[in-house]
Amino acid sequence: MTAPAGGSLLESVRPRQALRPAGFWRSALTVALKDLRAELRTKQALNASLAFSVVILLLFSFAFDPTAEETRALAGGLLWLVFAFAGALIWNRSFARELPNDCLDGLLAAPISGAALYAGKAAANWLLLMAVELAGLAAFGVFYNAAWTSRFWPLLGVLALGTWAVTVVGTLFSALTVNLRLRELMLPLLVYPLLIPALLAAIQLTGPLAVGQAASAEAMLWLRLLGAFDIIFTALALGLVEAVLVS
């Protein structure tokens, strides 16, 4: 087929202004800020996740009324189970937020890479889950009489690494399950088995720090495992997400 007339048509398809697409970090930041703004306005995932964390911690403290020694033994496991389940509430919303009005099509049609879109969403999820974890940690300190504030900075570092590990996998599977009818059920079922190494490491590292004690002798080993998990799964997710989003 041909254009109706005129040699000026080819001329006219020249870009009207600089059409260079935005870079990876800028695109990711735009998506992250959009997600955070939307979430802070509705607070759908944040409220659910926060309420879940505090209620579970409260119920456990009433149910078992643990001694200081018992608290030390269960702190890491309890906290990370709560954080992982609270995270699922946030990840589920991450891509589901794009379903009304076909917003995901708008993002995919824009000149940003799937990797930048994913990175922005993962960063927003990480920040939201970190906020929930810090609130949960405060509740943990009150309900279990745990002096975690004396080890705040190492604990924050472990939380940051562990939260990225669970978020990077959770956000990828949020993209994968977004069009499933049972996505709220499917997401945790698919994600948690993959998270076992990261959760094990985070539990081991968090346990002593959460009750104000020094890290264990094997801490470096667990830290390396957590760091390697973060790097490997971030690279995998960034490489795979384009194929997940555009079929």
Place this chain on the structure above:
Amino acid sequence: MTALELEQVWKFYGDFPALRGISLRLDPGACLALLGRNGAGKSTLLRILAGLSRAGRGQVRVLGTDPRERQARARIGVLGHGLSLYEELSALENLTLFAKLYNLAEPARRARQWLERIGMASAGEGLVREFSRGMRQRLAIARAFLHEPDLLLLDEPFTALDDRAVAVLQELLAEARREGRTVVLSTHQLREALEPASHVALLVRGRLAYAGERRREMLEDAGWLYRTYGEGT
């Protein structure tokens, strides 16, 4: 360089072929009316051209490159069935978001200009969820035209539009045609599609039944194309 070029394109949903061997070529500046009944494959074809879906088989080139290339997408404007607007963000925030994603200079200023242009300057701070259907439609049109794309892919753009939104869209389409931009317009509303079209393609059950210039008979008798190349009226 062609505006778009498809070579033996197939798309399968499971075992079902939604598109069957589509070959099509459109030069820059043309306006293609993509016609066909519901389920004929119009939206599937537009999604592939927009880079929202991949062809199962065949070659697709848009503005000289793969539609999933970011350089191509920067020059394509898409208006689909959904409005692609965030309900929890304001009109201004929505347009600014997309201006940033398209890497436009001064995104907030550009967004305000477009709000004025579609007659929504005073509603810029209002949340989209509080808007009427007509306001949302105008905002979605502004989102699709915001970056002055060289290729416009419009899927049933006149469906359920109110009068003001129709006027905005018709004005923008006329301007796009004057500026020599390429337009692909899918619809089953024959009159509205055929008037601005320079070319017509008719899809019947995923196959291209007709592709060529718009002919006089099509304007005089809207059903002529379907009777001649389709499955009757």
